[in-house]
Structure formats: C-alpha cells, structure tokens
Amino acid sequence: xxxxxxxxxxxxxxxxxxxxxxxxxxxxxxxxxxxxxxxxxxxxxxxxxxxxxxxxxxxxxxxxxxxxxxxxxxxxxxxxxxxxxxxxxxxxxxxxxxxxxxxxxxxxxxxxxxxxxxxxxxxxxxxxxxxxxxxxxxxxxxxxxxxxxxxxxxxxxxxxxxxxxxxxxxxxxxxxxxxxxxxxxxxxxxxxxxxxxxxxxxxxxxxxxxxxxxxxxxxxxxxxxxxxxxxxxxxxxxxxxxxxxxxxxxxxxxxxxxxxxxxxxxxxxxxxxxxxxxxxxxxxxxxxxxxxxxxxxxxxxxxxx
Amino acid sequence: xxxxxxxxxxxxxxxxxxxxxxxxxxxxxxxxxxxxxxxxxxxxxxxxxxxxxxxxxxxxxxxxxxxxxxxxxxxxxxxxxxxxxxxxxxxxxxxxxxxxxxxxxxxxxxxxxxxxxxxxxxxxxxxxxxxxxxxxxxxxxxxxxxxxxxxxxxxxxxxxxxxxxxxxxxxxxxxxxxxxxxxxxxxxxxxxxxxxxxxxxxxxxxxxxxxxxxxxxxxxxxxxxxxxxxxxxxxxxxxxxxxxxxxxxxxxxxxxxxxxxxxxxxxxxx
Ligand code: SF4
Ligand code: SF4
Ligand code: SF4
Ligand code: SF4
Numbered sequence: 001x002x003x004x005x006x007x008x009x010x011x012x013x014x015x016x017x018x019x020x021x022x023x024x025x026x027x028x029x030x031x032x033x034x035x036x037x038x039x040x041x042x043x044x045x046x047x048x049x050x051x052x053x054x055x056x057x058x059x060x061x062x063x064x065x066x067x068x069x070x071x072x073x074x075x076x077x078x079x080x081x082x083x084x085x086x087x088x089x090x091x092x093x094x095x096x097x098x099x100x101x102x103x104x105x106x107x108x109x110x111x112x113x114x115x116x117x118x119x120x121x122x123x124x125x126x127x128x129x130x131x132x133x134x135x136x137x138x139x140x141x142x143x144x145x146x147x148x149x150x151x152x153x154x155x156x157x158x159x160x161x162x163x164x165x166x167x168x169x170x171x172x173x174x175x176x177x178x179x180x181x182x183x184x185x186x187x188x189x190x191x192x193x194x195x196x197x198x199x200x201x202x203x204x205x206x207x208x209x210x211x212x213x214x215x216x217x218x219x220x221x222x223x224x225x226x227x228x229x230x231x232x233x234x235x236x237x238x239x240x241x242x243x244x245x246x247x248x249x250x251x252x253x254x255x256x257x258x259x260x261x262x263x264x265x266x267x268x269x270x271x272x273x274x275x276x277x278x279x280x281x282x283x284x285x286x287x288x289x290x291x292x293x294x295x296x297x298x299x300x301x302x303x304x305x
Numbered sequence: 306x307x308x309x310x311x312x313x314x315x316x317x318x319x320x321x322x323x324x325x326x327x328x329x330x331x332x333x334x335x336x337x338x339x340x341x342x343x344x345x346x347x348x349x350x351x352x353x354x355x356x357x358x359x360x361x362x363x364x365x366x367x368x369x370x371x372x373x374x375x376x377x378x379x380x381x382x383x384x385x386x387x388x389x390x391x392x393x394x395x396x397x398x399x400x401x402x403x404x405x406x407x408x409x410x411x412x413x414x415x416x417x418x419x420x421x422x423x424x425x426x427x428x429x430x431x432x433x434x435x436x437x438x439x440x441x442x443x444x445x446x447x448x449x450x451x452x453x454x455x456x457x458x459x460x461x462x463x464x465x466x467x468x469x470x471x472x473x474x475x476x477x478x479x480x481x482x483x484x485x486x487x488x489x490x491x492x493x494x495x496x497x498x499x500x501x502x503x504x505x506x507x508x509x510x511x512x513x514x515x516x517x518x519x520x521x522x523x524x525x526x527x528x529x530x531x532x533x534x535x536x537x538x539x540x541x542x543x544x545x546x547x548x549x550x551x552x553x554x555x556x557x558x559x560x561x562x563x564x565x566x567x568x569x570x571x572x573x574x575x
Contacts, residue, residue: 041379047379050375050376050379050380050420051374051375051376051379051422052373052374052375054372054373054374054398055372055374055376055422055423056374056376057376057420057422063422065372065374065422066372069372070372073369073370073372073423076369076370077369078366078369078370078423078424079424080370080422080423080424081421081422081423081424081428083422083423084372084422084423084424087422132330133326133327133330135330136330136331136333136334137334139330139331139334139335140334140337140338143334143335143337143338144338144341146338147338147339147341147342147345148369150342151342151345151346152365152368152369153345153348153349153365153368153369153396154368154369154371154372154373155338155341155342155345156341157372157373157397157398158341158344158345158348158396158397159341159344159397163373163398164397164398167373167375167388167398170375171375171378171388173388173389173390173391173398174390175390175391175392176390176391178391
C-alpha cells in the first residue's frame with residue numbers, strides 16, 4: 001500500500017477548512033487549556049491547578065492522580081493517603097466516560113510532539129519505518145509495574161517522558177525536555193507513530209480503561225466510504241479503523257471498539273464523505289447506503305461485550 | 306498475537322515466525338524494564354547535601370510513595386523546595402532542597418506536608434519541631450570562627466530551636482590561655498535539619514552543614530553498655546556494695562628503691 005501523504009486535501013475541498021480540521025484544532029486548544037491551568041499560577045500568580053499531571057489539585061478542591069502512577073506506587077506496597085486514591089478514582093471514572101485513550105489525544109503534553117513528528121513525516125515524505133509491535137507497550141506497562149514491585153520505587157517516573165516534559169514546562173526543569181526531543185526524533189526518523197502507537201506504557205494503561213469506556217468514534221456512514229484511505233493515513237492507530245469501517249458486509253458494529261483508538265477525531269476531520277462521528281459505545285446505528293434513514297442493526301454481540 | 310494463537314500445526318513456519326517475533330518484542334520490553342529498574346537502583350542514593358522536605362518517609366519508602374507531583378513545592382511559601390531535574394542528583398522529579406540555597410523556615414502549619422497527596426510526607430507530623438530532615442554538624446572545625454575563640458555565634462543565633470538544637474559550650478582557649486572558646490554544639494535529638502545555620506554561616510564555605518541523619522545522628526550499639534547510663538536507668542548502683550579490691554602493696558608508701566649495688570647513692574630524686 002503506497003503511503004498516502006496528502007490527507008485532508010480532499011476533505012478541505014469538500015467540507016471546508018473548519019470541518020476538515022475541527023477536531024485537530026479543538027485538540028490543540030484542549031491540550032493548551034490543560035497546560036494553561038498549570039501555568040497561570042507560576043506565570044501570573046493565578047493558581048488554578050497545582051502540581052503536575054502525575055497528581056494535581058485544582059482550585060483547592062479537585063484532586064486528580066494518574067492511575068498508572070498510583071498503580072506503580074501500590075505495587076511497591078505503599079498505601080497512599082486518601083487524597084491520591086480519591087484523585088485516581090476521579091480520573092478513572094472520568095476516562096471510563098470519556099474514552100480511555102482520549103487522554104492521549106486531548107490531554108497528554110507529549111502528544112503535540114508526536115503529532116508534529118507524524119505531520120513532518122508526511123510533509124517530508126518519510127515513508128521508511130522500523131517495524132515495531134503495538135503490543136510492546138502492554139508488556140512494557142506490565143513490566144514496569146513488576147519493576148516497581150521489585151525495586152520498591154515508582155519505576156516509570158524515573159524516565160517517564162510525559163511527566164518529565166510536563167514538569168519541564170510547569171516547573172522549569174530543563175532536562176525534562178530531552179526525552180521528549182528524543183521521542184520526536186524517534187518518531188520522525190525511526191518509526192512512524194513509534195512512541196504513542198507502539199511503546200508508551202501510559203497510553204497502554206489508559207487504553208485498558210478504554211476497553212469499556214463509553215465515548216467512542218463510530219463509522220455510521222461507512223456505506224459512503226470511497227476507499228480514499230485518508231483516515232488510515234492520519235489515524236495514529238490505523239488498525240482500529242478496519243473492523244468498524246469494513247464491517248458492513250459481516251454486520252459488525254460500526255463503532256470503533258478497539259481500546260487503542262485515541263478518540264482524536266482525525267478520521268472524522270479527514271474523511272471527505274463524513275463517514276465518522278463521535279458517539280457512545282452502544283450506538284450501533286449504521287446509515288443505509290443512500291444515507292437516508294437510520295436503521296438500528298440487529299443486536300450485536302460485540303457491542304454487548 | 307492472533308497469529309500466534311491460531312491452532313495450527315506445530316511445525317508451521319508462519320506460526321514459528323510469529324512466535325519468534327513475539328519473543329523478540331516481549332524481550333525488548335523486558336530489557337527496557339530492566340534498564341529502568343537498574344536506573345532505579347542507581348537513583349536510590351540521595352546526595353548527602355540534598356535534603357528531603359519535613360516529614361519525608363525514610364528514603365527507600367519515600368521513593369515508593371512520592372509520585373513527583375510537586376504539590377509540596379507549590380505550597381512552600383519560601384520557595385525552599387525544588388523538583389529534581391536530571392542534573393540535580395536526587396531521583397528524577399522528587400522534591401528536595403539545598404540548605405545553603407534556601408533553608409526550610411519551619412512553618413508552624415507545615416503546608417508542604419499538608420499538600421502531599423500520597424503520604425510521602427507523613428501527615429502525622431504536626432509539630433514542625435519534631436521534623437527530622439537531617440542533622441547539622443560542624444564539618445570544619447579548622448575554619449569555624451567560634452572555634453578560633455571569636456564570637457561569631459551566627460549559626461547559634463539563627464537556629465529556630467536555639468538552646469536546644471544548638472548550644473554554645475564554653476571551653477578554655479589554650480592558644481591565648483586566658484580567653485574562652487564558645488563552641489557551637491548540635492544536639493541531634495532536637496535538631497530538625499532545617500538548615501538555617503548552614504545557610505547563615507558567614508564563611509564562604511559553611512563550616513556547619515546539614516547531613517543525612519543516618520550519617521551523623523547515630524545511635525549507640527546496643528551491646529555497648531555505659532555504666533553511668535545503666536545506673537541511672539536502674540535508679541541506683543547495679544552491684545550491692547563497692548568491692549574492695551586488694552591494692553597490691555600500695556597501701557603503705559613505697560620504700561625508696563635501693564640503689565643498684567656498686568654505685569654511690571647520690572640521694573638525687575627527680
Ligand atoms: S500514547 Fe503516551 S505519549 Fe502518546 S499521547 Fe498517549 S499517553 Fe501521551
Ligand atoms: S516547613 Fe515551610 S519552609 Fe519548610 S519546606 Fe515546608 S513549607 Fe517550606
Ligand atoms: S507532594 Fe508528596 S508526592 Fe508530591 S512531590 Fe511532594 S512529596 Fe512527592
Ligand atoms: S539545622 Fe541548624 S538551625 Fe536548624 S535546627 Fe538544626 S542546628 Fe538549628
């Protein structure tokens with residue numbers, strides 16, 4: 001399959017600039033928003049969120065804790081104070097509703113970096129990529145929890161490029177920028193979507209939440225797909241699209257149920273035929289080929305599971 | 306994964322390849338984990354001059370509890386605490402301070418401890434005077450001004466736990482033979498390790514430094530019994546009566562030694 005290096009062009013022509021970049025723009029705004037919450041304090045003395053994305057306190061009432069960090073801490077057999085537990089609980093419930101890896105696309109500070117690498121890859125026409133396996137991240141995530149148990153310290157936080165970058169931006173710890181830079185170069189020159197798509201254990205952890213999360217992307221108008229492959233070109237996890245988009249013949253759900261989907265909405269943006277949309281997990285509606293009526297599909301085991 | 310799981314004949318080359326690939330990728334994940342773990346072992350060593358915030362668990366437990374959120378740093382009103390960068394020494398992202406830069410001001414309300422969501426800083430610490438961040442030690446007796454017989458006294462005067470954590474002990478100044486030396490002496494039971502003394506030492510290089518307690522505030526070996534302590538504990542002498550030991554001929558004044566035979570007795574005595 002020849003790499004498609006010009007997604008979005010057709011979408012812009014057919015739907016206009018906003019419709020073709022809506023979620024991309026909203027995502028950048030969302031990522032900036034979450035960063036700004038932490039930055040107004042140190043920059044202007046207006047404290048909204050304190051701490052870092054590992055654990056934070058917003059407006060002195062809302063504690064939030066990264067569940068993966070907490071799991072590692074628990075693995076070391078430290079029982080944390082209630083605040084960290086409550087914070088992790090809130091985050092867990094939040095992402096159960098909002099999609100698991102939506103963290104990746106909408107919150108993670110490293111995501112703009114890897115997105116930029118993917119963008120440059122397309123612009124520079126870099127098509128070579130080292131072969132990595134997407135499951136590596138799951139092994140890695142589990143391994144890090146085991147490592148925490150063995151070494152008695154929160155292992156991943158020793159190198160975690162995400163929190164290192166966040167700390168660098170929020171606390172000014174300069175060297176925290178270096179791992180992010182390394183990942184940028186890795187994604188650009190070594191492997192396409194190398195980090196987020198194959199290696200990141202944090203994404204894998206949020207993906208575990210995403211296995212049952214409510215918010216999902218669906219391909220209700222998959223009958224209108226004309227195989228331009230733009231969605232596959234922009235999706236950071238292209239394998240998640242296939243079952244939903246090509247499931248028409250077998251009657252499979254059009255909902256992208258794979259936990260790897262980051263709910264970035266790039267497929268929605270780039271699709272000139274408006275095949276994709278945000279919906280919830282149990283919304284198995286698929287539009288008829290002529291896109292006239294909505295017909296609920298017969299009960300589908302995949303949705304129920 | 307799926308290829309590896311499909312029930313196929315064992316010797317199938319495709320299945321074999323998939324298995325090989327799986328092994329390769331899980332091995333690289335394992336290698337990465339081991340690397341991270343190794344790095345962890347290395348970061349367990351806290352540099353001697355890096356102090357943890359008040360109430361911090363012992364270093365080993367601290368590293369399993371602290372999630373490196375920086376909430377303690379944010380709530381410290383004096384900007385004492387910092388999150389460790391790679392170049393700083395303590396485990397990446399953990400809070401620490403260097404007393405010589407900004408010491409801990411020993412806030413009554415201990416906001417840093419209250420802010421900690423994980424209990425890496427123990428919430429049971431409510432009296433800051435009970436904090437044990439380290440212990441001050443006169444590390445340079447050769448340069449301390451008070452030990453030269455001068456009255457600098459600065460470390461003593463700035464101590465928030467003055468006269469308990471640090472006292473001035475008067476001794477004779479043997480150099481001038483007529484003055485006194487007021488030696489600053491730190492008492493580990495009361496010193497919190499706040500570092501105010503180290504910060505304030507007037508010398509270019511502080512003569513008093515806060516060190517980790519496990520380095521400088523040690524407890525006596527249990528097997529080494531000090532008689533006077535045991536006596537205090539028992540509330541009296543441990544043996545019934547003083548034992549009268551034979552004095553081996555020293556009861557009576559010794560008779561002058563007879564001069565070696567053959568020499569005249571000059572009667573000279575030293
Ligand atoms: S995969 Fe990891 S680095 Fe990428 S966006 Fe998700 S959490 Fe961030
Ligand atoms: S006691 Fe006060 S000065 Fe000392 S570290 Fe905590 S907040 Fe900062
Ligand atoms: S508040 Fe607690 S968990 Fe957070 S950095 Fe400070 S010591 Fe660590
Ligand atoms: S560190 Fe120095 S100033 Fe602080 S309590 Fe100990 S002796 Fe006093």
